[in-house]
Amino acid sequence: MNYTSWTFWILFALVIVRYWRLSHRHQNDLLLVASYFFYGFWDYRFLFLILISTIIDYIGGLGVAGIRLTTDRIRRLGVLTVGSAILLCANVRYPDLFQGFVELDRRRILEALPHTLRDFYIPFAVTAVCLTYGRALPWLYELPEAARRKYFLVISMVANLGILGFFKYFDFFIDNFRTLVTSMGFGEPSWTTLGILLPAGVSFYTFQAMSYTIDIYRGHTKPTLHFRDFALFVCFFPHLVAGPIMRAHTFLPQVVNPRRLAPGAFEQGLYLVVIGLFKKIVIADNMAVIANHLFNGFQHGEAATLTGLDVLVGVYAFAFQIYCDFSGYSSIARGISKWLGFELIINFNTPYLAVSPSDFWRRWHISLSTWLRDYLYVSLGGNRFGPLMTYRNLLITMLLGGLWHGANWTFFAWGFYHGAILCAYRLLNISDDIATESAAGRAYWLWRVFLMFHLTCIGWLLFRADSFASVWQMAALVATNPAVTLFAVSSFATIVFYCTLMFVLEWWLEGERRLDRLLTSNWLLRAPVYSYLVLMLVIFRAGEAHEFIYFQF
Secondary structure: OOOHHHHHHHHHHHHHHOOOOOOOOHHHHHHHHHHHHHHOOOOOOHHHHHHHHHHHHHHHHHHHOOOOOHHHHHHHHHHHHHHHHHHHHHHOOOHHHHHHHOOOHHHHHHHHHHOHHHHHHHHHHHHHHHHHHHHHHHHHHOOOHHHHHHHHHHHHHHHHHHHHHHHHHHOOOHHHHHHHHHOOOOOOOOOOOOOOOOOOOOOHHHHHHHHHHHHHHHHHOOOOOOOHHHHHHHHHHHHHHEEEOOHHHHHHHHHHHHOOOOHHHHHHHHHHHHHHHHHHHHHHHHHHHHHHHHHHHHHHOOOOOOOHHHHHHHHHHHHHHHHHHHHHHHHHHHHHHHHHHOOOOOOOOOHHOOOHHHHHHOOHHHHHHHHHHHHHHHHHHHOOHHHHHHHHHHHHHHHHHHHHHHOOOOHEEEEEEEEHHHHHHHHHHOOOOOOOHHHHHHHHHHHHHHHHHHHHHHHHHHHHHHHHHHHHHHHHHHHOOOOOOOHHHHHHHHHHHHHHHHHHHHHHHHHHHHHHHHHOOOOHHHHHHHHHHHHHHHHHOOOOOOOHHHHHH
């Protein structure tokens, strides 16, 4: 279920029809149920992971703040955890179970239930952990304040990063370790990868839940006593699987306090939803056709006829695909949230108008870049201990930011590359302040934007390619074979046709910061803009829909 599917909009219609008629408490309960249904629609078993993360950080946040849970509350959370493990992780085949009840087929019902001890491994393990943690809580509460705060913080970090690391990186590291052992002449180990499915949005909600405990530890926010409110903070469905990653001090008060539909919120939300759908369905999905032709050709050994200009245009197409895909999701998330009385942060701010790497990261995936800055870069020391330590901290931060995106060495290289150009610009002391009053200043600004866009595209080549061999082949073609082909010309014309007016609109509105320029303008201006967006959605939508790229992260 995603923003381009009818199932999502049916779900949202059912929510919004009832939502504003309810009290604040019941609004939150409705959103919590809708959020769990939305997430469980992919694979209901992964609901257990998000619930585990929620419970760990709920207890951790209160523990850091020195608030003790009562024995009854601890017991109820334990029952919820173990019961969820049994219902979601004990290999119950719910479709067959439901069909058996419909047909009153006793045999089918029994076959749908767990049969072996192995089916209960996860519930047994969860029960053991819950009993151990429950017994340890009174001891943790009695520790001196400094030790108590650190213990609860560490438990929260280890648990969250352990879940993220296992599901996202276990197979990757096992596979690479096997390759390393074999290459050293020790024979091929018998270990096998587990074929682990990656839960949708696990990186996003894990980082959001972690930030809650860290912010309480740092004194930036206060914990909530209401478990359901915190659960909604973690799993609020409009931004659950691809951000923006919200901070507790900005988003939790919106959950806890009564909401109202602000003046102009409906109009702003409608524009954000429409422009988000336009970016995804019209631009990103059409750019995917060009980008996939290029990158899949190299992946499958079918790139003999491609030239360097084909590669260049294909990388351009991917640059616009990933931007419109991801920023389109963020726009829709912000628009839907406005209709529900919430305000999410702006996650993109015309990143391809950046003049330097640091400027780019102030504009691209802002919620992640600021998360990495505040919780990783600053914690490592930031720029407080001299140039060499600053460069080290930048590289570490960007390397881990690259791995956050996926379990592949190309993502690691992408992170290292961005860390390297950040260090290079800093070493050369290249300023972001450009005076554009004169013609020469404007020309210099255009040169800086042009240069930074192409530096970004080099990074996208690393990001999208399946292997370093493909990266090398494509880079070699760009350097040695600039022949013009029909594919390059037609693809470039397609990019110009789909992207030009959208980027002019974004430049005028300063991304999403000045929506008022359009929403309060004369209808002689608004009508053509709205008509263009709607007609493009109807007429020029891609022939094949593509999943949102960042769902895999």
